[in-house]
Amino acid sequence: MNQIAIIARLEIRRAFFSRRALWVYLLALFPAALFLGRGVSVNYDRREYAAKPATPAVVLDRLPVGTTDAAALAAAGPPLRDHTWKRAQTTHRSLHYFDGSNRVWLQFENGALKNTRRLPLNSFDQDLRVYAGVFQYFYLRLAVFFGCLGIFINLFRGEMIDKSLHYWFLAPVRREILVLGKYCAGLIAAAAIFGGGALLSFGALLSYQTAADVEPYLRMDALAHGFWYVLAAVLGCAGYGSVFLAAGLVLRNPIIPAIVMLLWESINGFLPELLQKLSVLHYLQSLCPVPAPIDPSAPPLARMILSPAAPSSVWAALLGLVALTALVLWAATRTARRLEINYGTE
């Protein structure tokens, strides 16, 4: 244990402070930056719309599809914004109103009302669903995946490219210990960066909500939700990290397993239920407290095929991820014992 701790301490600085880590920080902090930006935008909108004239919702609701733009203008009065553009022989016009709590867009095609789009200034429930989507579709699937690729492949493959791995192998330490030490360093760095990123973005999401919305949530679910999001991010780092560490040990070009894994995880939703369970993402998503929304604008065929498997139980998900990590690490330590350095082929 002492040796593992020493190796981890030596490696961890590289994982945290190398120039390459900048990309990892950007990936981890991007959602937090977006939600902070959203907070600024919501606060600005609240101030802006408070001073604008409101059109009663009942007037806007009364306009049926097919109403001409002139008739809509006569009924609803001058809009806050009027935007007209032309695309493929069709003239589009969008009239923007505010009904006191929602922003409303009346969308016309060739002068006839096609649809009415209504968006509240801010909806906490909707933001929670958006966060679930961002966390599961972007954070786990892309940010944690590519971040771990950068951190864990660097641990062995990076040393081989730098032609410095033999220094580690000359040290009086067993190869298994070396693998575990390096893995711990990578895991601590990845968990701190991505766990911290998840927590920060969750905090940013709550920061701009109204007290009426956020106080009951803070009393009831906020802590539990925050905990599960962070745990999912950390376990994602553990699972993906072990795979990429092993890939860096076994293969000269670890991008190939990364491509295979990326494709496998990407088509996960389209696979039969049994195959869906053979992916890291399935177990990570099972840990998430809010299910990710399916994009309503996705083609009907895609929505039909896209049938997420029933989430595994929390214990099954935890056990599955830990078992996968342990298995891959065991295989990696076995490989490391037989590893011979041949810098010439790098």
Place this chain on the structure above:
Amino acid sequence: MAVFKHGYQRYDGPLTGPVTRFLAVPRYAWPKLLAERFVLVLLLVSLFWPLLCAIFIYLSNHASLLPNLNGGGEAIQKLLRIDGNFFATFMNIQSTFAILLAAIAGPGLIAPDLANNALPLYFSRPVSLGQYIGARLLVLFGLLSLVTLLPGLFVFGLQASLAGSAWLAANWPLGQGMVTGFLLYILLVSLVALTCSAYVKWRVVAGALVLGFFFVLAGAAQIVNQVFHVEWGSLLSPGYTVYTLWCALLGVETAADAPGAGECLAAVLVLLGALLAVLLRRLRPVEVVA
């Protein structure tokens, strides 16, 4: 005469022609790339979708052979129609293989030259920076054409031969649009791969960067749209912007409130310019001696 008095003498022997010089890099790079097992596997897998499309084209042109389809519903007739939507879907799927191939083949083109300080060796010969980049682009152009342009032309040619000259005369713009769209896409993917290869000296990291560039930006575009309830975030995704341009070239309608072809073209041009600027900055043929 003492050896030290020889000094430097310019080579004044015969020079190879500019075209031969330009083709020297692809001539060596192509066999090397095709010898890689994963590249071959990817090339083979990428032929699967064109093959399915060819079967679909055959069926759509022989609908009378299918039972219960004669005079079938309008929905089935629409489904079997070979139009802009068909080619847009075809191009969309083949483009994924182009990204994967670029991630495998691209990083090895410039990164080793930079990592081993080999640029002075190139530029001490009668090769300009433009020729160097052009030769590298040609390597990727040849490789990516195998999964994009060639299958596309095959599919288009098959449809033209089965549907007859009337279809060809009426749908000639589809072929033009497909070729133009693929050429633009190959240029974009190749430039991304070369820039990543020049930006990071490690092949492995450069490959990850190529993948990340397309996949992460596509994801980032989606979440910008979701978080801010806007549509302009799609402009951040190179895949989306190119797809919108394809739709415009093929006469396919896209969502009315999403960014249009003009905005997407501007975004692609800005991206190409930025990639070229980074590439030129990284490939300065100078050697700093400390």
